[in-house]
Amino acid sequence: MTATAAQTSARKRAGNGAAPRDMADDIGLDALVGHAGYAVRRFQIWIFQDFIRTLGNVDIRPTQYSVLTVIGANPGLSQMAVAKRLGIERARLVHLLDSLEQRKLVKRVKSKADRRSHALHLTPQGETALAKFKRLAAEHERHVEEKIGKENRAQLLRILAGFT
Amino acid sequence: MTATAAQTSARKRAGNGAAPRDMADDIGLDALVGHAGYAVRRFQIWIFQDFIRTLGNVDIRPTQYSVLTVIGANPGLSQMAVAKRLGIERARLVHLLDSLEQRKLVKRVKSKADRRSHALHLTPQGETALAKFKRLAAEHERHVEEKIGKENRAQLLRILAGFT
DNA sequence: TGACAATTGTTGTCGTCAACAACAATCTTT
DNA sequence: AAAGATTGTTGTTGACGACAACAATTGTCA
Numbered sequence: 001m002t003a004t005a006a007q008t009s010a011r012k013r014a015g016n017g018a019a020p021r022d023m024a025d026d027i028g029l030d031a032l033v034g035h036a037g038y039a040v041r042r043f044q045i046w047i048f049q050d051f052i053r054t055l056g057n058v059d060i061r062p063t064q065y066s067v068l069t070v071i072g073a074n075p076g077l078s079q080m081a082v083a084k085r086l087g088i089e090r091a092r093l094v095h096l097l098d099s100l101e102q103r104k105l106v107k108r109v110k111s112k113a114d115r116r117s118h119a120l121h122l123t124p125q126g127e128t129a130l131a132k133f134k135r136l137a138a139e140h141e142r143h144v145e146e147k148i149g150k151e152n153r154a155q156l157l158r159i160l161a162g163f164t
Numbered sequence: 165m166t167a168t169a170a171q172t173s174a175r176k177r178a179g180n181g182a183a184p185r186d187m188a189d190d191i192g193l194d195a196l197v198g199h200a201g202y203a204v205r206r207f208q209i210w211i212f213q214d215f216i217r218t219l220g221n222v223d224i225r226p227t228q229y230s231v232l233t234v235i236g237a238n239p240g241l242s243q244m245a246v247a248k249r250l251g252i253e254r255a256r257l258v259h260l261l262d263s264l265e266q267r268k269l270v271k272r273v274k275s276k277a278d279r280r281s282h283a284l285h286l287t288p289q290g291e292t293a294l295a296k297f298k299r300l301a302a303e304h305e306r307h308v309e310e311k312i313g314k315e316n317r318a319q320l321l322r323i324l325a326g327f328t
Numbered sequence: 329t330g331a332c333a334a335t336t337g338t339t340g341t342c343g344t345c346a347a348c349a350a351c352a353a354t355c356t357t358t
Numbered sequence: 359a360a361a362g363a364t365t366g367t368t369g370t371t372g373a374c375g376a377c378a379a380c381a382a383t384t385g386t387c388a
Contacts, residue, residue, distance in 0.1 A: 030233055030237030032233045034321065037212065038230060038328060040207060040320075041208055041212075043204060043327045044201070044204045046327060047201040048205075062201055078365075079366065091346095091348085091366090091368080114364090115353080115355085118365090141198075144201075148323055153200055156320065157198065157200060159312055159313075159319065163210060227374085242337095243336075244335080244336060252374095255337090255338075255339080255375090256375070258337070280335070281383095
C-alpha cells in the first residue's frame with residue numbers, strides 16, 4: 001500500500017470548494033484518532049489551562065509550582081539538582097528563580113560546601129504561600145477528576161507513574 | 165494548617181549547604197507525585213521527542229503531521245475549519261501551510277463557493293508522502309507500546325478519547 | 329437594494345518555552 | 359600545578375499560543 005491508503009479513507013467532498021459550515025463539526029481525524037500523542041497533547045493543554053485558571057489569583061504557573069514544591073520538599077538543593085530532577089534546563093531555571101526570588105518566595109544561599117552553587121530555600125513567606133498553592137492545586141486536581149472520572153484519573157496516574 | 169504542612173514534609177538537610185551529589189537521585193517530589201498534570205506533561209514531552217526522532221528523516225513534526233492527516237482525510241477543507249478542528253490558531257496555521265506548500269505537499273485552491281477561503285488539498289506527492297509518514301507514525305506508536313505497555317496504551321486512549 | 333456587521337486569510341507583535349552555545353568562577357583529577 | 363569538568367549565567371534561535379489589526383469578501387437586515 002502506498003498513497004492509496006490515504007486516498008481511500010478520504011471522504012469525498014465537492015471537488016475544490018471549501019467545506020460548507022454545516023458539516024464543519026463532522027471532520028474526520030482519520031489516523032489521528034489512535035495516536036496516543038495527539039490525545040495526550042490535547043489533554044495536557046486542557047490540564048494546564050485549568051491549572052493556570054485555578055491558580056490564577058496567586059499567579060502561579062505549573063512550572064513554578066513544581067519548582068516550589070521540589071524546593072519545599074528538599075531544602076538546600078542546588079539549581080543543577082532541581083533542574084535535573086524536573087527536566088528543566090538550568091538556563092531556564094535561572095529565569096524561573098529570578099522571578100520567584102523577586103517575589104520573596106525563594107532565596108538563593110551561597111553554598112559553603114561548593115562555592116559555585118546556590119542552596120535553594122523557601123522563605124517563610126514562601127512556605128505559607130506554598131501551602132496555599134497546594135490547596136488550590138488540590139482543587140485543580142478535583143477538576144481533573146470531574147473531567148475524566150475519579151477512577152480514570154487514578155489509572156492514568158498509575159500508568160504514567162514511571163515518568164515522574 | 166498553614167506553613168507547617170510544607171515544613172513537616174521537608175526532609176532535613178545541611179542547613180544552607182547545597183545537597184551533595186550522591187543523594188541527587190533521591191530527590192522527593194512530595195506533592196508533585198499525585199498530580200496528573202505533572203505526569204501527563206512529562207509523558208507528553210517523551211512522546212513528542214520520540215515522534216520527532218522517529219520522523220526525523222522526513223522532517224515532519226507532530227503538528228505538521230496532524231495537519232496533513234486532517235487534510236488527507238477531508239480534502240477541500242478551509243483553513244478555518246482545519247484550525248478549529250485541531251485547536252490551532254488560524255494565524256499559526258498560515259505559517260504551517262506556507263511551509264507545507266513550499267514543500268509541495270499541500271496546495272491552496274481558491275474556493276469558488278467562498279472567494280475568501282482556500283480549499284486545502286494534498287498534492288500527489290503529498291499523498292504518497294503522507295502514506296510514508298503514517299508508516300513511521302505507526303512505528304512511533306509501537307515505541308509507545310513498548311514504553312508503557314500495550315494494554316496501558318489502549319486504556320490511555322480510551323480514557324482520553326474525549327479530548328480528540 | 330444598500331449600509332453595516334461578521335468571517336477568512338494574512339501580517340505583525342508579544343510572551344512562553346525548549347535547545348544550544350559561550351563564558352567566568354570554581355571544583356576535581358591527575 | 360595544569361587540564362578538564364561542573365555550576366550558574368547570559369544570549370540566541372526556533373516552535374508555539376494569544377492577540378490585534380487589516381483587506382477582501384460574504385451575510386444580514388432595515
